[in-house]
Every structure is written in structure tokens, then in C-alpha cells.
Amino acid sequence: MTARIERPLSPHLQTYRMTLTMALSVIHRATGIALYFGTLLLAWWLIAAASGPGAYAHVQAFTGSIIGKLIVFGYTWALLHHLVSGIRYFFWDLGYGFKANEREALTWGALIAGISLTVLVWIIAYTVGGGR
Amino acid sequence: MSRPSSMRTPLGRVRNLGSSHSGTTDFWRQRLTAVAMTLLIVPVIVIVLMLIGRNQAGAAQILGSLPIAIILVLFIIASAWHMKIGMQIIIEDYVHNETLKLASVMANNFFCIAVALASIYAIVKLSSGV
Numbered sequence: 001m002t003a004r005i006e007r008p009l010s011p012h013l014q015t016y017r018m019t020l021t022m023a024l025s026v027i028h029r030a031t032g033i034a035l036y037f038g039t040l041l042l043a044w045w046l047i048a049a050a051s052g053p054g055a056y057a058h059v060q061a062f063t064g065s066i067i068g069k070l071i072v073f074g075y076t077w078a079l080l081h082h083l084v085s086g087i088r089y090f091f092w093d094l095g096y097g098f099k100a101n102e103r104e105a106l107t108w109g110a111l112i113a114g115i116s117l118t119v120l121v122w123i124i125a126y127t128v129g130g131g132r
Numbered sequence: 133m134s135r136p137s138s139m140r141t142p143l144g145r146v147r148n149l150g151s152s153h154s155g156t157t158d159f160w161r162q163r164l165t166a167v168a169m170t171l172l173i174v175p176v177i178v179i180v181l182m183l184i185g186r187n188q189a190g191a192a193q194i195l196g197s198l199p200i201a202i203i204l205v206l207f208i209i210a211s212a213w214h215m216k217i218g219m220q221i222i223i224e225d226y227v228h229n230e231t232l233k234l235a236s237v238m239a240n241n242f243f244c245i246a247v248a249l250a251s252i253y254a255i256v257k258l259s260s261g262v
Contacts, residue, residue, distance in 0.1 A: 046250075046258075050258050
């Protein structure tokens with residue numbers, strides 16, 4: 001390792017006023033981390049389905065419990081929010097949506113769409129799954 | 133000071149460092165896998181909704197069908213790759229101790245490969261009906 005050279009630092013985060021796009025950037029990363037560890041749940045579910053009725057019943061007992069339902073609901077929101085929030089980055093990667101009102105609209109859109117889609121998926125889940 | 137013959141700085145030259153010419157590989161793959169998952173998300177959600185409330189026999193039958201198995205395997209590969217890159221970026225952002233960083237990046241690779249292979253193996257097993 002070469003010796004560190006003292007260079008001027010960029011201002012720290014607390015220097016800036018918190019904005020919506022900043023908050024959503026943090027949430028994008030946080031939901032990504034949640035989804036990362038949430039894949040363990042998906043892997044467990046698939047392995048249980050391949051293992052047999054006993055193992056699958058364990059998964060169903062967990063996903064049917066209050067804590068299990070909360071985790072799966074949170075996972076659904078994290079997945080759908082990360083998806084629509086990620087679609088914003090496609091716009092920006094392609095060079096669109098950088099004006100102040102455009103980036104605010106995209107960010108509010110992602111926030112609202114993520115919540116709406118989560119509620120929609122759960123309504124469909126209860127409508128379809130309740131009959132079985 | 134003599135006229136520079138290349139874009140390399142003198143300091144960069146003596147340290148023997150320079151572009152590895154692969155700087156955008158992860159950036160590109162992160163977008164590639166993101167687009168793949170954006171296309172696959174609707175069928176994947178439909179598959180999960182089809183499985184709600186079914187017992188193991190019913191779930192195994194659905195998961196073992198060829199188009200469903202293929203869609204899920206594609207989604208697993210894209211997501212494992214995407215999350216491997218994403219977590220590595222986070223590690224490189226926040227872990228500054230060189231040894232800890234190497235260990236974390238390695239653990240990240242192991243985790244993503246293990247989760248992906250275990251999930252894919254389960255689907256292949258369901259498809260072969262053994």
C-alpha cells in the first residue's frame with residue numbers, strides 16, 4: 001500500500017438537506033438488502049416443495065402465521081418497490097427525467113406504484129387463494 | 133517538464149496501475165439482469181399466485197411443469213446475479229478494511245451461488261418427478 005495523501009473531502013451527508021430522491025435512493029438500497037436475505041425464504045420454499053409434504057407443511061405453517069404473513073407482505077413490497085424504483089434508473093440511464101419536476105414525479109410515482117401494486121397483489125392473493 | 137506522451141499520469145505509471153478495461157462489466161450486467169427480471173416479474177407473480185393455498189402435491193405438480201420451471205430458473209439466475217453485483221457494490225462502498233472486504237466479497241459470492249443452485253436443484257428435482 002502506498003501512503004495516503006491528504007486530499008480535500010467532499011461534504012458529508014448531513015451538510016445537505018434531505019430530499020425525496022435521496023430518501024428513495026437509501027430505500028432502494030435497503031430494499032435490495034432485504035430482498036437479498038429474503039431469497040433464503042424462497043429457496044426454503046422451493047426445497048420444501050421438492051422434499052415432501054412434511055417439509056412443505058412447515059413452510060405453510062410459517063407463511064400462515066402472523067409474523068410469516070408480515071414478512072411475506074414486507075417482501076412483496078420490497079420486491080415491487082425495488083422493481084418500480086429500478087425502472088426510474090432506466091429512464092435516468094437513457095438520459096431522460098433529470099429536470100427537477102421530472103425526477104420528483106418519477107420518484108413519487110415509484111413510491112405510490114410500489115405500495116399500490118403490493119396491495120393489488122395481496123387482494124388478488126386473498127381472492128384467488130381464499131377459494132382453495 | 134516534458135510533453136506527456138500518453139494520458140497516463142506519471143504517478144499511475146510508476147505504480148503500474150491503469151485501466152483494467154472491464155470497468156463497466158458489472159454496470160452492464162446489473163442492467164441486463166434488471167431488464168430480464170422486469171420482463172419476467174409478471175409471469176413469476178402469476179405462478180406464485182397459482183400456488184397459494186395448495187398442498188405439496190398440488191404445488192409440486194405446478195412447479196414441475198416445463199414452462200413454469202423454465203421461467204423460474206431464468207428468474208433465479210437473473211436475481212442471483214443481480215444481487216451478487218448489488219451486494220458487492222454495497223460492500224465496496226462501506227467496508228474499507230482490505231481483509232474484511234475480501235472476505236465479505238467472497239462470502240457474498242458463496243451465498244448467491246449457493247442460494248441459486250439450491251433453488252435450481254429443487255426445481256429440476258420437481259421437474260424430473262423423483
